[in-house]
Amino acid sequence: MKPYYWESDHGNFGDDLNLWLWDFLLPGFRDVHSDVLLVGVGTVLNKELLPDSGRKLVLGSGFGYGTLPDMSNLEVWDIRSVRGPLTAQKVGVDESLGIIDPAVMVAEMPEFQHLSKIHKKSYVPHWESAIAGVWSEVCATVGINYIDPRGEAKEVISAIARSELIIAESMHGAILADAFRVPWVAVSTSRNINSFKWNDWAGTLGVTYKPRHVPVSSRAEAIMKGSRFWGVEFEAPQAAVVEPAAGPQTSDGEVLVRQADTTRKSGLRLAAKQVLAVRSALALWQASRAEPQLSTDRALSERKERFLSVLDGVRRDYF
Incomplete structure (x- = not known):
């Protein structure tokens, strides 16, 4: 097979x-x-x-x-x-x-048994959110561990098992959390999310899918999802901006100046992204304090x- x-x-x-x-x-x-x-x-x-x-x-x-x-x-x-x-x-x-x-059977594998807890709270976004959002920065802002769903599967699963609480936009983030007996809170960054598959799984264990809404974290994420970001509705990607070609490097001193300038601009861009993602950070923090779910051991x-x-x-x- x-x-x-x-x-x-x-x-x-x-x-x-x-x-x-x-x-x-x-x-x-x-x-x-x-x-x-x-x-x-x-x-x-x-x-x-x-x-x-x-x-x-x-x-x-x-x-x-x-x-x-x-x-x-x-x-x-x-x-x-x-x-x-x-x-x-x-x-x-x-x-x-x-x-x-x-x-859920992953939790039966010996390599995932008896893993110690090292994260108080972790967030597992949907893979599309991870692509376009700035969720690692958002999580850092509110003291929540970020788990990238695009990572190597065993490492992602181990991080879930090592958490005391999982905030999940990823359905399998919640499924694996429940399998490892880690309480979880469902969230969604899109009103158009397909709830069928979540309810399909939830119906087997007697839990409910009532996700808390968390705003998208960036303009790029809003464009990808056709969502609203800071009052602006996005429906389609805009044309990419073409950066001008770099000029000749005339001296080591100028190279160092340009590198310092690039570092400064990168820091400013990161700070700007964190400011713009403040609504996402607040909603994620509130979700981390919500009453979590967990199916019964018997179920x-x-x-x-x-x-x-x-x-x-x-x-x-x-x-």
Whole structure:
């Protein structure tokens, strides 16, 4: 088998964990049934993403974007479980197959056991917010640890597990926090966020998705999301500004002066960004003081047991 996952050009830990999670859950799966695609963690039940040909084994995937592929041919589609009841309804299978997002099983891996807490509060933005926003600066302003979702997946997950509280715009930030028994608060920087996938997962554990609104942190982020920034609505990117070419360097002294000037301007730009992001900082600070959520130990354990039963069936039928 070969694991399928959506590969972001920028990296996204919630998708990238497919590269190694299944080797833990189903050791040896790569050596059997080379014609089968294992469709696992991610919102990937999308006609535009999955190949038309070849057999698919669906283990915990979710729907949320685009159009579902035709999954009626049981000789091609072996649907053992999906992310939650909403995906099950969309796909047309029994809601009992909407078990859990398999990412919760990461917490069972030995390398993530018994990690000490080193962060009081951490923020995990959506990967799009990380690209265009200035969230590391915002977090620094209010004393919150910043976790970049584009980082190496195991490092991101370890940082989540080592936190005492997670503020999550990233859905898998909340999923992994809950799996590690770290209380979490959901936030959103966009009113247009797709809440379907969040509610799909939340419905499996008895938690609710009611994100606190946090304003975008920069003009670039507002442009990317078609959002409002300091009273200005943005819909489309503006033309890039072309910087003039640097002139010849006539002396070492002039080079040093220019370097100092560049450093000064960079400092001023950073200060300006921090001032403009003050609304984001305040909202994020308020979110960090809000009442967090956490599913019950019983609910999480029951869902894990059901998913482990699914894996037992896969081993029996494919190995």
